[in-house]
Each structure stands twice: as structure tokens, then as C-alpha cells.
Amino acid sequence: MPEQALTPAFVIHTRPYRETSLLVQLFTLEFGKVSAVARGARAKRSKSRGILQPGVPLLVELAGKGSLLNFKQVEASNLALPLFGNYLYSALYLNELLYYLLDENTAYPGLYQLYQDSLMALAKQQPLEACLREFELNLIADLGFALTEPEQLADGVNYQYRLDQGFVVTSLRLSNVIFSYQEVLMLLSFDPLQASHLACAKRFCRIAIAQLLGGRELTSRKLFTPIKTTNKAVR
Amino acid sequence: MKYSPSIDQLIKSLQVLPGVGPRSAQRMAFHLLERKRRDGLQLAEHLTKAMDAVGHCEVCRNFAEEDLCPICQSPKRTSKGVICVVETPADVAAIEQTAQFYGSYFVLMGHLSPLDGIGPSELHLDKLERRLANEDVSELILATNPTVEGEATAYYIADMAKRYKVKVSRIAHGVPLGGELDSVDGTTLSHSLIGRQQFD
Numbered sequence: 001m002p003e004q005a006l007t008p009a010f011v012i013h014t015r016p017y018r019e020t021s022l023l024v025q026l027f028t029l030e031f032g033k034v035s036a037v038a039r040g041a042r043a044k045r046s047k048s049r050g051i052l053q054p055g056v057p058l059l060v061e062l063a064g065k066g067s068l069l070n071f072k073q074v075e076a077s078n079l080a081l082p083l084f085g086n087y088l089y090s091a092l093y094l095n096e097l098l099y100y101l102l103d104e105n106t107a108y109p110g111l112y113q114l115y116q117d118s119l120m121a122l123a124k125q126q127p128l129e130a131c132l133r134e135f136e137l138n139l140i141a142d143l144g145f146a147l148t149e150p151e152q153l154a155d156g157v158n159y160q161y162r163l164d165q166g167f168v169v170t171s172l173r174l175s176n177v178i179f180s181y182q183e184v185l186m187l188l189s190f191d192p193l194q195a196s197h198l199a200c201a202k203r204f205c206r207i208a209i210a211q212l213l214g215g216r217e218l219t220s221r222k223l224f225t226p227i228k229t230t231n232k233a234v235r
Numbered sequence: 236m237k238y239s240p241s242i243d244q245l246i247k248s249l250q251v252l253p254g255v256g257p258r259s260a261q262r263m264a265f266h267l268l269e270r271k272r273r274d275g276l277q278l279a280e281h282l283t284k285a286m287d288a289v290g291h292c293e294v295c296r297n298f299a300e301e302d303l304c305p306i307c308q309s310p311k312r313t314s315k316g317v318i319c320v321v322e323t324p325a326d327v328a329a330i331e332q333t334a335q336f337y338g339s340y341f342v343l344m345g346h347l348s349p350l351d352g353i354g355p356s357e358l359h360l361d362k363l364e365r366r367l368a369n370e371d372v373s374e375l376i377l378a379t380n381p382t383v384e385g386e387a388t389a390y391y392i393a394d395m396a397k398r399y400k401v402k403v404s405r406i407a408h409g410v411p412l413g414g415e416l417d418s419v420d421g422t423t424l425s426h427s428l429i430g431r432q433q434f435d
Contacts, residue, residue: 013350019254050420054383080422083383085390092387096349220349223391226398227355227364 006059006073007031010115011052012095016042024052024071025099028060029112033102036062036069051076054095055083055119067104081123086224090132091122093220097139101212111142129202130192136205137190143212147187155181161204163211176203242268294366296359297342298324306339313339316373318366320392322346322380330378338376341366346384347391355391363392367399374402381408381426 009028017023022041026034041048051058051074061073083091094115102108114135121131141147150159150167158178160170172178179187183200191197238246242264249260267275291297292304299307306312306327317338321327322345330336343358355361366372375396379385393403409427410419419427 015351047418047420050423056422076421079425083386085394088383088387088390092349092383099350218349219352219354222354222356223347223349223387226395227360 006061006075008077008112008116009058009060010119011054011056011058012099013054014038014052020046022052026058026060027098027102027112027115028062028107029109030107031062032106032108032112033098033104034062034069035067035104036060036064036071038071038074048074051080053080055091055123056080057116081119083119083123084125086128087122087125089220089223090128091119092223093132093218094118094135096218096220097136097209100216100218101139101143101209108142111138114138127192129198133190133198133201133205134192136209137187137201140205140208140212145208145212149188150184153181153184157181159184161207163208177207179204291344292342295340295342296344296362297327297340312337315339316371317376318363318370318372318374319376319378320363320389321378322385322388326378336376338374343379343388346379346382346388348384358388360392360395364395364399367396367401372399372401374404377403377405 007028007030009026012025012027012033014022014024017037020040020043022038024036024038024041026036028034038048038052040046041052043049048071056076057078059073059075059077060071062069063072064070081091098115118131118135122128137147145163145166148166150169152169158170158172158180159167160172160178161167167179167184170178179200183204186194186197186200187204190201237243245264245267246257246260249255249263250257255263267278288300289298290300292299292307293302294307295304297304297306299305301308315338317336318341319330319336319338320341320343321330322343324342324344327340327342330340341363343360345353345358347353347355347358367375375392377389377392379388379392389405393405396403407430408423409430410416410423416424
């Protein structure tokens with residue numbers, strides 16, 4: 001039997017399955033997002049227990065047909081990336097995006113590479129906003145909604161973003177929904193080193209991702225803000 | 236095979252227990268019906284009673300039948316000013332068994348897990364914040380699991396405690412006793428090297 005090569009992967013999410021197993025959502029280089037059962041992974045003496053965690057670079061061999069695969073082999077190719085505080089929450093945010101937005105069993109090799117680079121950047125505590133915006137913009141493009149120049153691009157015209165149509169001319173005046181001519185140009189030539197680009201991309205990504213999610217709210221965003229206490233006696 | 240409706244319902248109900256599938260549920264049901272009628276009735280009675288009476292402690296969120304759990308009722312435990320944050324009631328039992336901890340607890344009943352829809356409010360962290368604000372807390376021990384979600388939960392709570400200038404500590408993780416270094420995963424081993432202690 002020819003030896004099958006191991007494919008690089010990251011865990012997006014796990015949940016308990018049966019008594020001692022785990023149901024694992026993986027983002028793999030070769031097959032994209034897949035679900036697989038790790039039998040016995042929650043058993044006391046399981047070796048894969050510590051490595052089937054988000055943020056651990058893995059090498060996996062998967063077997064099976066249909067939508068639910070089995071692990072034939074799993075090993076960590078490196079130590080878990082050290083993620084702390086907001087950088088850790090950001091990694092969970094990236095995972096939430098992948099979980100809800102990627103199609104199953106579709107390879108996204110470019111995005112996989114970027115995901116890996118982004119996790120490394122988060123582990124090295126590089127500028128958070130630049131890392132997140134770069135990932136979001138690439139994700140939106142890889143899902144088939146790459147930004148294109150609007151048909152009528154002229155100074156003084158305002159635009160609104162629609163997933164299916166791209167930038168369309170609008171007469172709306174709501175400043176948080178519309179993009180100016182200059183802002184559209186910024187997004188088309190996004191430069192993560194410029195603060196004005198980052199601010200504009202943040203607003204754009206919010207709008208585009210909200211449309212992609214179709215009304216679903218992301219829980220990981222709540223981690224970035226302190227909890228609101230209902231008790232008035234407390235500050 | 237088809238059973239009478241009552242037996243069928245009993246077998247189905249027993250399957251809510253973890254690790255119990257149709258076969259074991261059938262075995263349990265027949266065992267109760269054949270030999271343990273009285274115990275079966277008692278089980279039903281205790282189940283009803285527990286499901287009705289057991290709620291959450293108002294202070295620590297652990298399971299309790301009264302407003303406060305036995306630990307939160309004990310002035311000896313609450314006067315220490317040390318709170319240990321754990322994920323589940325089973326973790327409280329595990330720490331109690333070590334007999335090394337004399338403070339009080341806060342039981343999250345889970346951990347932050349965005350993909351399961353569990354955010355700060357689902358863990359009732361506002362209750363913990365109120366304790367930090369109103370009680371005289373000298374130390375908050377974070378004993379959430381050493382998983383990615385457990386770590387995220389720990390960071391979130393640590394941030395909260397810092398706003399109230401409360402000292403925060405995290406339980407150590409490393410090589411298990413009686414274990415062999417060779418069989419410990421790299422991440423755990425690197426944690427235990429980073430967190431090494433002076434030996435004299």
C-alpha cells in the first residue's frame with residue numbers, strides 16, 4: 001500500500017463525542033475544513049488529548065468516506081503557539097470565522113497559509129488590527145467576493161457595499177454604512193501599515209462579514225469588552 | 236423488539252445518562268423491574284426530589300439546595316478572602332479532596348467557548364465581578380482547565396480582577412506524578428520547564 005503523506009492541519013473546534021472521543025473540526029491544507037472523530041482522545045491516557053487544541057500545528061492522516069472522517073494518525077509538528085489575552089481571543093475569532101464561513105471539504109491553500117502566518121503573528125504579539133484585517137479581507141476574497149473597482153468610480157460619489165454586487169453608488173447619508181471615493185480606493189489598495197486604511201477596512205469587514213454571516217452574531221467579539229454588570233450598586 | 240409503552244419509555248429515559256446506550260438502558264430497566272422494585276421506586280423519588288430542589292448557590296454558583304451551598308455558609312471558608320475559580324462542580328470535589336484549599340469557590344459551569352455560543356454572560360461572570368467588588372478578596376486562584384478555552388477564560392477573569400486590584404494566580408501545569416518525561420507532550424513539558432521551581 002502506498003504510504004499516504006500527512007497533511008498539515010489546525011483544530012478549529014472540538015466537542016465531546018460519546019464517552020471518550022472527540023468530534024474535531026479541522027482546517028487542513030489539503031482538504032480545507034473537515035470533521036473527524038478522534039476515538040479515545042478524551043481517555044485518561046490519551047496522547048492526542050493535549051495536542052487536539054486550537055493553535056497547535058498538526059500533521060494528520062485522515063481516513064473514511066462521507067462527511068465524518070476518522071483520524072488514522074495525528075501528531076504535533078510543533079509546540080502549541082503561545083497565545084495570550086487579546087491575541088488568544090483573536091485566534092478564537094479567526095476560528096469562529098472559519099467555522100461558520102468556509103465550505104466543508106473545499107481546499108483553501110492560500111487562506112491556510114495566511115491562517116498559519118496570522119496565528120504566528122498573534123503569538124509574536126504583532127499589531128493586532130493589521131493581522132485581523134489582512135485575514136478578513138483575504139477570507140472575503142477567497143470566499144468568492146474579491147473587491148473589484150466599481151463601474152462608476154468618481155470623486156464626490158458615495159458607495160455602499162453589497163455582497164452580490166460589490167460597491168454600488170448610493171445616495172444614503174449614513175456615515176457608518178457608506179464609503180467615500182477615497183475610502184474605496186484605500187480598500188482596493190489596502191496597506192496594513194496605515195492607520196486610516198485599517199480604520200476603513202475594519203468598518204468594511206464588519207459590514208461584509210455581517211452579510212456573509214446572515215445575521216449570526218459572533219460570540220468571540222464579546223471577549224474583547226468587559227462584561228456589563230447589571231447590578232447598579234457596582235460601578 | 237417492542238415492549239409495553241411504560242418499559243419503552245423507561246428504556247428511552249435511561250439513555251439520557253452519559254455512556255448509556257439502548258443495550259445498557261434495557262439491562263438497567265429489566266434489572267429494576269425484575270429484582271429491585273423498591274430501589275427503583277426510591278430512585279424515582281430521589282430523582283424527582285433532586286431535580287426539584289437542587290439549584291445554584293447564590294454566591295458561588297455550585298449546586299445547592301438552599302440559597303447558599305455548605306461551603307459558602309461556613310464563615311471559616313468565606314473569611315479567608317481567597318476565591319478559587321473552577322469550571323465544574325466535579326472540579327470543586329477534586330480540589331476539596333486534596334484538602335489543600337480553605338477558601339471559597341466560584342463555579343463557572345463551563346468555559347468561554349465562542350463556537351458553542353458561550354460568552355462571559357453565559358458563565359455569570361457578572362456575579363463574580365460583584366463578588367470582587369463587594370467582598371474583601373485577597374487572592375483569586377484560576378483553576379480552569381489547561382485547554383485553549385480554559386486559558387481564554389482565565390485571561391478574561393484575570394483582566395476583570397485586575398480592575399479591582401485583586402491578586403490573581405493560576406494553578407501550575409506540568410509533568411504528572413509517576414509519569415515519564417518521554418511520554419509527556421512537548422507543550423506540557425515546555426510549560427513545566429518555564430514554571431520550574433528552585434529545589435533545595
